[in-house]
Amino acid sequence: MRYLNLSEILPIINSGKEVEQFLGEFFTNNFRCFRYVTLGKTKEGYFALIFEKFDDSDEGFTRVYDYSSVEPDDLFGKEVGPFESFEEIIKKLNGEVTLDSEKYLLSGYLVEEIKTEPNKT
Template identity: 30%
Template sequence: MRYLVEAFAVGALKRGQGIEQFLGRAATENLIGVRWVSIEPTRRGFVVTLHEVEDVGGDHFCDLLEFPPLDPDDEFGQELGAVQEPLAAMALAEGQAGAVHDRWVNAGVAGADYLDYVRAGRPSHDVF
C-alpha cells in the first residue's frame, strides 16, 4: 500500500520523517514540468514546500529530487509556511498547493506516482 492513512502520515512527521505528494503537471511559457509538495519536520515546525521541476524523467528516471527546478531561483522549492502541528501542515498543503488528504506518501515515494503519471501518457489533467 503506497498511500499513508492519516494516522501513519502524522506518525511519520512526529517521528521526524518527511512526507510528500505528487501533484501532476506544471508548466511555464517555455518548459513542461511537474509539481510535488513536501512536509518536513524542522526546528521551526513542520515546513510545507511546493516544488515545481522540469519533467526530465521517464520509466528509467523518476527521482523528483534530481529534477532541475522550473525557476532557477527556486532550487529548493517555494516554502508555503511552517506550522506547529502535522495536521495543520497537511491542511496547509491541501489548501495552498492542491494536495489531497489521502494521497500522502513517505519521503522519497512520490516518484512512484510520477512513474504512474509517465505511464499514463503525462496527462494534462488530474488522473490521481
C-alpha cells in the same frame, strides 16, 4: 508503493521523517513540469516545501528529485511555514495548492508515483 493513511502521517513526521504528495503536472513555455510538496517538522515547527520541476526525463534523469527547478530561486523548494500545528500548515497549503488527503507517500516514493501518472500531453 502504498499511500499513507491519515493516521500514519503525523507519527511519521513527528519521528523526523518527511512525507510527500505529487500535485500534478503543468506546462510552461511548452515544457512539461511537475509539482509536488514535501511536509516535515523541525524544532521550529511544521513546514512544507513546494517544488516545481521541469520534466528532464529526456535528458537522461530518472528521478524527479534530480530534475531542474522551474524557478531558479526555489532550488530547494518554496518554503511554507513553520507553523505550530500540522493542521495549520495543511490549511495554509490548501490556500496555495490542492492537496488530496488520500495520496500522501513516504519521502522518496514520488519516482514511482510519477511513473504511474499518465502523460497528459
